[in-house]
Amino acid sequence: MSIETILDKIKSTPVPTVKKVAIAYSGGLDSSLGVALLREVYKAEEIVAISIDIGQGDEEIDESKRKAAVLNFETVMVDMKDEFTEVWLARAIRANSDYLGYPVSTSMTRQIIARKVAELAVSYGCDAILEGSTGKGNDQYRMHNVFKTFAPKLKILVPVRDFDLTRGEEEELCRHWGVPVTETIAGGDDKTMWCRSIASGAVDLNQELPDHIWMWYQPPEKAPDQPEIVEIEFKEGIPVSLNQRPVSLAQIVPELNTIGGRHAIGKIDMFEDGIMDLKSREIYEAPAAAIILKLHRDLEQFCLTKDEIQFKKIVEPKWAYLIYHGMAYHPLRSALDAFITETQKVVNGTYRLKLYKGNIDIISRQSDTGLFSQEIRSIKGKSFDQRMCADAAQVRGIPFEILAKRGYIPS
Secondary structure: OOOHOOOOOOHOOOOOOOOOEEEEEEEEEEHHHHHHHHHHOOOOOOEEEEEEEEOOOOOHHHHHHHHHHHHHOOEEEOOOOOHHHHHHHOOOOOOOOOOOOOOOOOOHHHHHHHHHHHHHHHHOOOOOOEEOOOOOOOOHHHHHHHHHHHHOOOOOHHHHHHHOOOOOHHHHHHHHOOOOOOOOOOEEEEEEEOOOOOOOOOOOOOOOHHHHOOOOOOOOOOOHOEEEEEEEEEOOEEEEEOEEEOHHHHHHHHHHHHHHHHHHEEEEEEEEEOOOOOOEEEEEHHHHHHHHHHHHHHHHHHHHOOHHHHHHHHHHHHHHHHHHHOOOOHHHHHHHHHHHHHHHHHHHHHHHHHEEEOOEEEEEEEEOOOOHHHHHHHOOOOOOHHHHHHHHHHHHHHHHHHHHHHOOOOO
């Protein structure tokens, strides 16, 4: 499609009148184009570009600043790494966060970013907010819900969706208006320390994945031929030590991404059912999440009662569902977190594990709050008089005896 045709399509679309607009600016194609659209189409008098550091790394942040300089505007930079790790990432670990195989990450960060952008937009006196979602994905709902929660009176501009732009048309507009594009993967990538999303919504059904797309993960055939031993300590459900070094979660996760990825851990290639109930093939890499969540689930089995575990398995998918579906600030999420947090008081322990060509093998477990009593449960020793259980078994069998008397015949 020619640039004239694209511009005609935009001109034929009614746009709201705006004066001062806040934009969630990441330096990616969508948000960079958003700045140009605010100037050329929406005719905004003032633009407040807000960039949020949630741990995507210095390289990505520096690149966004470079693009902003080319486009001749400055950003309001907000550091939210601590909130992401100490609050939201901690919640995700304690909730064993998993949405159909995806360790919720981008779905969290979108809403953290949206909240801060909305709050700042209100404080700066803006009358609108612009964000770069498409009409085929999930983020339009996540951002919209949070904007309406924290800035209910502001107009919401979603130009890629509202002008019905394809990726190719966006790129053509960028070339036309001199917007720098450095996207090397069709569809881009979205990186947090917890999980990296690759080319979301742009991967075909049987498309081969080249090795160069990975940041941490390397395939088994390129992984070391010798295993690596790692030790992780948990307190109240959160990793607090790596290889006997007390370090913060913000330090542990990046280190485990490097270590786990090196040993072919963390690749996710899955079908995902989005908010619109449309399936997409999604590619993620999350080495640290794979390791930490495996150990955390095992530690809960070690430390929690059977009834706590079974009820928590009902709570966990609902927690992930809320986050994924743009309801991170819904009252139910807070209520679920109250239960989850209460369970984690006894989830303490130390694990040694072996990483080797995609495998995570637990070598040893230790916990002062664990409920596994080897001396009582083991059939090797005499811990109590087994004859005490005969009467209990008789009583437990009475309902089945009654069923048999009724003539019940199992199928």
